[in-house]
Amino acid sequence: MNTITLTADGSNTLYNETIGEHYHSKHGALQESKHVFIDAGLKFATTDKSAISILEVGFGTGLNFILSLDYCTNNAIKLDYTSIEAFPLTAELIAQTAYNQYVPATIWDSFINNYDQALKQKQPISDYCNLEIPHITLSAFATKEQFDLIYYDAFSVQHQPEMWSDETIAHVCTFIKPGGVFVTYAITGKLKRALKANGFTIEKLPGAPGKREMLRAIK
Numbered sequence: 001m002n003t004i005t006l007t008a009d010g011s012n013t014l015y016n017e018t019i020g021e022h023y024h025s026k027h028g029a030l031q032e033s034k035h036v037f038i039d040a041g042l043k044f045a046t047t048d049k050s051a052i053s054i055l056e057v058g059f060g061t062g063l064n065f066i067l068s069l070d071y072c073t074n075n076a077i078k079l080d081y082t083s084i085e086a087f088p089l090t091a092e093l094i095a096q097t098a099y100n101q102y103v104p105a106t107i108w109d110s111f112i113n114n115y116d117q118a119l120k121q122k123q124p125i126s127d128y129c130n131l132e133i134p135h136i137t138l139s140a141f142a143t144k145e146q147f148d149l150i151y152y153d154a155f156s157v158q159h160q161p162e163m164w165s166d167e168t169i170a171h172v173c174t175f176i177k178p179g180g181v182f183v184t185y186a187i188t189g190k191l192k193r194a195l196k197a198n199g200f201t202i203e204k205l206p207g208a209p210g211k212r213e214m215l216r217a218i219k
């Protein structure tokens with residue numbers, strides 16, 4: 001059961017009662033998504049690129065996706081977005097987040113109208129973007145594709161420790177190209193060691209409001 005909750009920057013998030021955690025920071029869903037995934041991830045990874053492939057872990061409400069599509073559209077960057085989601089939300093619940101106010105109507109409409117289909121197969125969302133949301137757990141996900149950028153947006157280690165185990169991190173690392181970038185809102189010694197063991201260089205960056213630090217790693 002998920003309920004809509006207001007966060008400190010005025011944007012909504014969902015509270016998942018089974019896991020006991022919000023989908024985003026309660027200090028601000030929108031500002032966290034922009035800070036961690038768009039500013040530290042997408043902007044950094046596209047400085048010299050006109051096309052990017054992103055693998056997200058945990059599609060949830062699609063907030064990271066719509067902000068990424070907006071950024072890529074404004075900067076003429078082709079976007080190939082794959083987002084693994086074990087427990088997809090309904091389009092009706094996603095619409096209740098009111099995230100439509102953060103992107104142009106064309107982006108929101110093409111996202112929400114194609115969402116159900118993207119859960120089944122890769123779907124064109126615009127001239128700039130394809131979206132695919134494999135309805136599967138991360139551990140069962142397999143592909144030959146390798147991605148330029150990973151958004152690791154799993155629930156926290158306190159609530160879903162298996163998403164942060166050495167085995168899970170090693171598994172997700174197989175999907176990143178050499179030179180590819182991994183970003184997440186969390187940073188722990190264990191995560192840093194797991195990424196280093198898989199050939200990554202670690203950067204500690206200032207976290208989104210409410211968190212001191214976040215992690216960016218380069219393969």
Ligand SMILES: C[S@@+](CC[C@H](N)C(=O)[O-])C[C@H]1O[C@@H](n2cnc3c(N)ncnc32)[C@H](O)[C@@H]1O
Nearest residue numbers: 058059060061062063064086087137138153155
């Ligand atoms: C922190 S939320 C993601 C928030 C999302 N990026 C957004 O912008 O709304 C974590 C997501 O991971 C999903 N999830 C939980 N266990 C999973 C698993 N084993 N494999 C893939 N996704 C999982 C949850 O259903 C949830 O949507």
